[in-house]
Amino acid sequence: MAKIKAVHYINQFFAGIGGEEKADYKPEVREGIVGPGMAINAGFKGEAEIVATIICGDSYFNENIEEAKSEIIEMVKKYDPDIFIAGPAFNAGRYGVACGTIADAVHKELGIPVLTGMYVENPGADMFKKSVYIVSTKNSAAGMRNAVKQMVPLALKLAKGEEIESPEEEGYIARGVRKNYFAEKRGSERAVDMLLKKLKGEEFVTEFPMPDFDRVEPEAAIKDMSKAKIALVTSGGIVPKGNPDHIESSSASKYGKYDIEGIKDLTKETHETAHGGYDPVYANEDPDRVLPVDVLRDLEKEGKIGSLHRYFYTTVGNGTAVASAKAFAEKIAKELLSDGVNAVILTST
Amino acid sequence: MRLELGYLFIEDVQFGEETKLENKTLYVNKDELVNLIKEDEHFEKVDLELARPGESIRITPVKDVVEPRVKVEGPGGVFPGMISKVDTVGSGKTNVLKGCAVVTAGKIVGFQEGIIDMTGPGADYTPFSKLNNVVLVCEPKEGLKQHEHERALRMAGFKAATYLGEVAKNLTPDEVEIFETEPMLESINKYPELPKVAYVQMLQSQGLLHDTYVYGVDAKESLPTIIYPTEIMDGAIVSGNCVSACDKNTTYHHLNNPVVKDLFAKHGKELNFIGVIITNENVYLADKERSSNWTAKLAEFLGLDGVLVSQEGFGNPDTDLIMNCKKIEQKGIKTVIITDEYAGRDGASQSLADADPLANAVVTGGNANEVITLPPMDKIIGDTSYVDTIAGGFDGSLKEDGSIVVELQAITGATNELGFNKLTAKGY
Numbered sequence: 001m002a003k004i005k006a007v008h009y010i011n012q013f014f015a016g017i018g019g020e021e022k023a024d025y026k027p028e029v030r031e032g033i034v035g036p037g038m039a040i041n042a043g044f045k046g047e048a049e050i051v052a053t054i055i056c057g058d059s060y061f062n063e064n065i066e067e068a069k070s071e072i073i074e075m076v077k078k079y080d081p082d083i084f085i086a087g088p089a090f091n092a093g094r095y096g097v098a099c100g101t102i103a104d105a106v107h108k109e110l111g112i113p114v115l116t117g118m119y120v121e122n123p124g125a126d127m128f129k130k131s132v133y134i135v136s137t138k139n140s141a142a143g144m145r146n147a148v149k150q151m152v153p154l155a156l157k158l159a160k161g162e163e164i165e166s167p168e169e170e171g172y173i174a175r176g177v178r179k180n181y182f183a184e185k186r187g188s189e190r191a192v193d194m195l196l197k198k199l200k201g202e203e204f205v206t207e208f209p210m211p212d213f214d215r216v217e218p219e220a221a222i223k224d225m226s227k228a229k230i231a232l233v234t235s236g237g238i239v240p241k242g243n244p245d246h247i248e249s250s251s252a253s254k255y256g257k258y259d260i261e262g263i264k265d266l267t268k269e270t271h272e273t274a275h276g277g278y279d280p281v282y283a284n285e286d287p288d289r290v291l292p293v294d295v296l297r298d299l300e301k302e303g304k305i306g307s308l309h310r311y312f313y314t315t316v317g318n319g320t321a322v323a324s325a326k327a328f329a330e331k332i333a334k335e336l337l338s339d340g341v342n343a344v345i346l347t348s349t
Numbered sequence: 350m351r352l353e354l355g356y357l358f359i360e361d362v363q364f365g366e367e368t369k370l371e372n373k374t375l376y377v378n379k380d381e382l383v384n385l386i387k388e389d390e391h392f393e394k395v396d397l398e399l400a401r402p403g404e405s406i407r408i409t410p411v412k413d414v415v416e417p418r419v420k421v422e423g424p425g426g427v428f429p430g431m432i433s434k435v436d437t438v439g440s441g442k443t444n445v446l447k448g449c450a451v452v453t454a455g456k457i458v459g460f461q462e463g464i465i466d467m468t469g470p471g472a473d474y475t476p477f478s479k480l481n482n483v484v485l486v487c488e489p490k491e492g493l494k495q496h497e498h499e500r501a502l503r504m505a506g507f508k509a510a511t512y513l514g515e516v517a518k519n520l521t522p523d524e525v526e527i528f529e530t531e532p533m534l535e536s537i538n539k540y541p542e543l544p545k546v547a548y549v550q551m552l553q554s555q556g557l558l559h560d561t562y563v564y565g566v567d568a569k570e571s572l573p574t575i576i577y578p579t580e581i582m583d584g585a586i587v588s589g590n591c592v593s594a595c596d597k598n599t600t601y602h603h604l605n606n607p608v609v610k611d612l613f614a615k616h617g618k619e620l621n622f623i624g625v626i627i628t629n630e631n632v633y634l635a636d637k638e639r640s641s642n643w644t645a646k647l648a649e650f651l652g653l654d655g656v657l658v659s660q661e662g663f664g665n666p667d668t669d670l671i672m673n674c675k676k677i678e679q680k681g682i683k684t685v686i687i688t689d690e691y692a693g694r695d696g697a698s699q700s701l702a703d704a705d706p707l708a709n710a711v712v713t714g715g716n717a718n719e720v721i722t723l724p725p726m727d728k729i730i731g732d733t734s735y736v737d738t739i740a741g742g743f744d745g746s747l748k749e750d751g752s753i754v755v756e757l758q759a760i761t762g763a764t765n766e767l768g769f770n771k772l773t774a775k776g777y
Contacts, residue, residue, distance in 0.1 A: 179775065198710050
């Protein structure tokens with residue numbers, strides 16, 4: 001195999017150009033190795049070589065993100081590298097964000113593997129750990145030796161397209177991605193083993209660390225419902241008959257927005273459920289059971305609510321990833337707000 | 350309570366003139382079995398097919414999998430409250446046709462029937478690819494409501510398994526295993542130094558095609574209670590549900606509950622397996638609160654040191670799982686929970702619908718959203734036209750060449766939450 005080509009990205013400080021006063025330094029490419037690249041290159045032991053180093057001031061990058069990105073991508077492209085390495089940035093915030101941003105952009109635009117390194121509390125880590133491999137470093141450049149020791153083997157693996165092991169084994173910041181594999185023992189036996197350890201007070205490793213939950217505080221109650229515009233949103237899968245947008249029966253990848261202008265009652269002729277998680281007979285017989293258009297029309301007529309919003313939004317909550325649900329909700333909420341909706345009745349199944 | 354399970358190993362299944370077991374081959378009289386199932390007026394058409402390990406066969410939509418068994422000695426009969434009377438099972442002798450199963454298939458009931466591939470990459474994810482399967486393909490009469498269809502198909506599986514199990518009534522098993530649970534006080538006196546452990550089994554009971562039956566009782570209409578582990582091994586609990594294929598407990602899973610087996614394996618050595626608490630997964634908050642309170646109360650009452658909790662299904666039952674875990678931990682009893690994950694196709698989403706820091710010991714059956722490509726098979730038993738709409742399928746799942754791109758969710762038993770499989774997941 002030919003020698004692996006690497007392009008390295010660093011800021012003005014690590015290039016020895018200057019500190020804050022030089023932070024507006026525009027992107028520059030130098031053939032060869034600069035600053036921390038020396039240690040990285042030495043670590044490659046001839047298996048790979050840094051063919052070019054790109055230097056950019058942190059202020060320039062963060063204040064001119066789009067230009068900086070496209071300039072740097074052009075520079076990288078010229079060298080056609082097998083791996084792009086940025087930093088390590090340790091706990092330098094703007095440098096970390098720059099390393100994450102440019103690594104992510106290079107990977108997306110040019111499709112080459114990328115790697116950076118930073119301290120876990122660097123804001124760039126949270127922003128990019130999902131899309132970029134970030135080696136976990138100490139919080140200052142005093143940790144350079146350790147950082148290089150972790151980055152070199154991971155960079156080589158990435159460049160060669162080898163399988164990347166878990167964060168513990170490779171030293172990168174967990175990306176929050178769950179991957180399946182076959183264990184040696186079946187689940188029940190692993191559970192019994194874990195319980196015995198827990199009972200004995202021995203150390204055990206959970207297979208799924210509990211996440212921090214995103215809990216939402218409810219809004220204050222509406223004082224005068226007779227003036228409120230109410231919208232109906234459901235994860236119970238009520239759709240116009242025939243499910244025109246093919247919302248999946250489970251693990252939905254989309255939501256639907258449907259007009260109910262002039263509709264007083266949902267019937268089995270007009271609507272049905274797309275949801276695969278429950279016996280659909282009762283919902284299909286009378287879809288108002290899940291999406292109560294009929295009752296809201298009555299309330300509207302009686303003046304108990306101001307009005308029912310013209311559109312309802314619907315998706316299927318059955319095994320749908322929380323990230324998808326959150327993305328749907330963000331879009332739906334934005335539209336509801338701009339349509340002047342005051343409150344939502346959210347129904348499930 | 351002491352149960353002897355006698356295993357008769359089945360290495361092949363064939364159609365024959367007489368239904369019998371000979372030289373490890375199960376012969377099935379097709380007409381006789383089809384006619385038996387056809388006695389149910391709800392079916393328009395009943396057919397019988399065979400699928401053996403390694404054959405290029407895809408079975409879908411699969412509803413239930415049932416292991417044929419026969420009671421040889423002692424009180425009660427197979428599937429009490431369903432096929433047999435409600436006499437207490439779990440003692441005496443029961444013969445098991447090991448290595449074969451009845452699979453119920455045919456027109457989809459809900460959206461949640463599954464796929465069993467007998468070979469290829471999909472076969473690695475379902476335990477049923479390793480069995481010699483007698484597949485019942487039942488087509489319901491026009492206009493039959495889903496819940497009636499579910500019931501008919503459920504009973505068809507039990508009837509067929511009972512019919513096949515009869516062949517072993519007078520045969521000598523190839524291997525015998527004995528399981529025994531003593532009355533609690535005796536057991537504690539016998540193993541005073543061992544930690545007292547019970548198994549909390551959560552039964553799917555969300556209703557609307559998500560039901561489990563205990564001695565014929567719908568679990569959603571029952572309070573949590575205590576049951577001998579051997580009763581479960583002897584068919585006291587059966588599946589009646591259409592929850593996503595990957596993590597529903599088929600009747601086969603209940604009969605071969607791996608938690609029960611693995612706790613028995615350490616019983617009297619490293620732990621004292623006191624018994625099983627069964628609870629439900631009802632949809633109303635009041636039911637969830639009441640049942641989890643009750644479960645924790647029973648765990649405390651039994652003086653337990655540790656509890657293993659298993660789940661069935663996902664999403665809504667995640668709340669029951671976390672409530673059970675939290676309330677039992679708050680009684681000072683150590684817990685381990687078994688679940689599976691819905692972390693999105695890319696694995697980057699949040700895996701569970703509920704969480705609590707007290708749930709610090711979790712075993713996972715893997716991410717059910719992970720996508721798999723199932724290559725075309727030479728033979729389809731059932732009908733692949735439902736693949737786009739079953740849980741785990743999506744628009745375009747079924748390709749023109751017959752291959753299928755689906756989430757593991759659609760594969761029967763893939764991410765089982767009794768810990769039946771080796772599949773798991775880790776964070777990257």
